[in-house]
Amino acid sequence: MTKKNVTPEEVVKYFKDEFKTKIKGAKIVKRKFGSKKKESYYIWMKVDRTVFKDAIKHLIKLQFPHLAVASGNDLDKTIEIIYHFTLNYDQPLEEIILNISVEMPKTDPTIDTISDIIPGALITEREKMEMLGITVKGIPDASRVFVPDDIPEGVYPWRKDKTGPDKFYKNLHEVKK
């Protein structure tokens, strides 16, 4: 069922048909660039945590995507992870950027890994684990990527609550008298 060239409306319909109410907030944004006003397409979708891995498998059946990166937000009581995929990358001016976001509560921050179906996701998942304190179930290598070992477990640089790295803050401009 792989299609070479999909339109944004087809992608949204494809997901909604399979997962119905587990997909929320599907939004297509089109922006124009340049003198000839050619369009770029962005899709934003929220997927429920329980069907996340099935949704990715469903996406691969349509077309093997390119995973750009996964970014994360600390929203007070929940943590949101957004996976940025692109489709149609070899079709001129038809590339679609698909942003799938998954929310999880801070009391149970776990998500399934996708590095067994998309091996290129390994490093970005490890980075989310150390920066936001989530647990990725089934990841083959859970070691740290950027944060050094001097900074202990339990300190998460991107969080805005008390587990942030403020204890290790240093101001290089200050002059000690």
Place this chain on the structure above:
Amino acid sequence: MAKGLTKSFKRALWVYHCNSGSCNGCDIEIIAALCPRYDVERFGIRLVGTPRHADVLLVTGPVTRQMVDKVKRIYEQMPDPKAVICVGNCGNTGDVFYESYNLVGPINQIIPVDVHVIGCPPRPEAIINAVTKAWVKLETLEAKK
């Protein structure tokens, strides 16, 4: 050449470069100083691969936690007389990285620095000027012996 050069430093200056977490902008300008346009090798200055042979240490970058011990170790491995040149704004004051959880102070809080070169990145001419100033310092150190 710079004023104050006596003839006591009887060999060409060997320089070792250490990157303690910089963006590589200063490092490119250091290599550009070796290329035919600025050609610092005509003075006999050359880059060596180990600190044990070096007279001058060129350090760039705000020092990250992972690199602190390495910078100190490199400084200790260099034989006397030695001079340290800190290239670029990051190592001197922190520049844009003035607040961070992973950076440990400007370089002069870790090893003593003799010449500061400011600029982001400094032009190759400024780097060559700094090396000649370090040369003058080494000459005075050698003459005192």
Place this chain on the structure above:
Amino acid sequence: MSEETTAKTSYHIPVGPIHPALKEPVYFEFELSGERIIDVTVKLGHVHRGVEWAGMRRNPIQVLYLAERICGICSYCHPAAFTLAVENAADIQVPERAEYLRVIQAELERICSHILWAGVAAHEIGFDTVLYFTWQIREKALDLTEYLTGNRVTKGIMTIGGIRRDITSDMLPRIKRDMQFFKDNFEKLRHIFLDDKTVKMRSQNAGILTKDDAIKLCAVGPTTRASGVKKDVRTGESYFAYGDLDVKCITPKDLTGTVNGDVYDRIIQRLLEVKQAIELIEQCIDEMPAGDIVSEPKIPKLMNQIKKIEGEGVGRHEAPRGEVVHYVKLDGKSDHPYTWKVRAPTYNNILPWIPMLKGEQIADIPIVAASTDPCMSCTNRVAIVKDSKKYELTKEQLHNLSIQKTRRLMK
């Protein structure tokens, strides 16, 4: 995998231009059997300065200056992707002339970066004279950059809603003259790199990345295009003025007819991209419309506009090394971005090192690793490869091994 190991020490192999100055703090650990590599493990993280954390405490104009200093070699592409993300989140329309100017600056940076890489690759093989020759050509490109923007390396030319400096009509003859200079020297570069017997012997069939691996591991940039995958942000997505221009996705098939995915193909790929960049700059100069260069010249008004926006945006740009992605979330309460995520291109090109290096000899490590053009400060990687027999090999020894292999082949 047998575990009969004795003393374990690790290799420290700084990858990157290994002329003693450009040591990027990268470590590799290899598992060896004799001279052949069996397994490669990658361990990262050395130039981590907490840039994303700092960006959450500054307003967008300050973040632009911070983004420029993430990497000195690709110092245009990070501000470019960041402004694209903010403009997508805040729905700011950029004037047409500014979009063409942005393309000119991007392609000029691409020329500088690819020529820098060509010199470094030559140095890895052992041809130092070629390093000096290519960097001399690069000085001309840096002179042009200084003429247009004011500085050689960190240009400071991007701003949200447009670009800071215009290219007036009296600057055009100089640009045309310099493009002609690059075209004349391009043939010389092509002859040095692609017709030389020793370069072919060192680089053909070394460090092969198959098309399948490149797709599965999500590789980006010239590394993946040299394996036959047509991934290029400039042709896929319409951003800046690339949608108007005649940009094609180049693969080595255009020159040689076949795609092997080895180091030789990557050299071909980058040289062809330099040629494409020169043609794009000339096309832009001819087709650039007149008009404003920035949508909102007064910065306080721009800041007030951004302060009220609530939204998120993704900005992607094709840097010389691959695709740069920035994600920005604005929360409408202050002008600091709520979240800022940076993903530099080398990030995605680390995992492909593993299939590329398996089966190679130690002497090939510098050239294979350098052929993906890693930019460590973008990536903060310390690659430590686990070895069943770890021992310490300094960068000098690795580099010497590489040069010795070249001398052997030249006989």
